[in-house]
Amino acid sequence: MAYKDPENTILLETTKGSVVIELYPDLAPGHVDRIKELAREGAYDGVVFHRVIDGFMAQTGDVKFGKKGGTSFNPARAGMGGSEKPDLKAEFSNANHGRGACSMARSQSPNSANSQFFICFDDAGFLNRQYTVWGQVIEGMDNVDKIKRGEPVQDPDSIVSMRVAADVE
Secondary structure (H helix, E strand, C coil), X not given: CCCCCHHHEEEEEECCEEEEEEECCCCCHHHHHHHHHHHHHCCCCCEECCEEECXXXXXXXXXXXXXXXCCCCCCCCCCCCCCCCCCECCCCCCCCCCCCEEEECCCCCCXXXXXXXXXXXXXXXXXXXXXXXXXXXXXCHHHHHCCCCECCXXXXXXXXXXXEHHHHC
């Protein structure tokens, strides 16, 4: 399939099906670079959706504790880790955390985003200008809707593979 900007399109294969995400390098260049870097390293492959709240969002991306088959995989700690890379400086914008928005998870510190991210099920405008929106689901939101809920999720769904479209086409 042809995407208008394959270098800024993510092909996310989940245990529930395919999801296509359009990246926003103009809004969050540092975060987009990190997402693409980790995707290209295969860091997200096998990572579980560890926190999924109905009507809110599905969170994943803990490449340390949430990666099935990884050396540090620990379902009880999934959501507490990140990558070996340094944390990112916040890139807050006026982008709305609407349905399908992809945004970076972080701790209390605004500059603590690393590898974890979430996809909004419904409008979560209360997060605007507090979390960094770096993309938008443009295909497959119906598959995101099927991801198993829970905090933590029992037998969670996961990312099968996450690739930059330019590397696949």
